Amino acid sequence: xxxxxxxxxxxxxxxxxxxxxxxxxxxxxxxxxxxxxxxxxxxxxxxxxxxxxxxxxxxxxxxxxxxxxxxxxxxxxxxxxxxxx
Numbered sequence: 829x830x831x832x833x834x835x836x837x838x839x840x841x842x843x844x845x846x847x848x849x850x851x852x853x854x855x856x857x858x859x860x861x862x863x864x865x866x867x868x869x870x871x872x873x874x875x876x877x878x879x880x881x882x883x884x885x886x887x888x889x890x891x892x893x894x895x896x897x898x899x900x901x902x903x904x905x906x907x908x909x910x911x912x913x
Contacts, residue, residue: 831887833884835862836882836884836896837882839880842863842880844880848882848896849882851904855891857888857891857892858885859882859892861880
């Protein structure tokens, strides 16, 4: 049985995509990155050739989106590591 894979986020570059992949994998989410190889070959990291899709199994998409939403909202920060005000 083939498993459906869905895009949960598109980043503007490979570095950001790798960071988010690490975050999702640390939370037991299977992640694949898809990007246009021509951008990598000619050194473009912006625009359509620099975009990277984060893809996960459909059954994990809801959990992945929640984790990504929490990350972008700053809810995953360890407040013990914040400098004193």
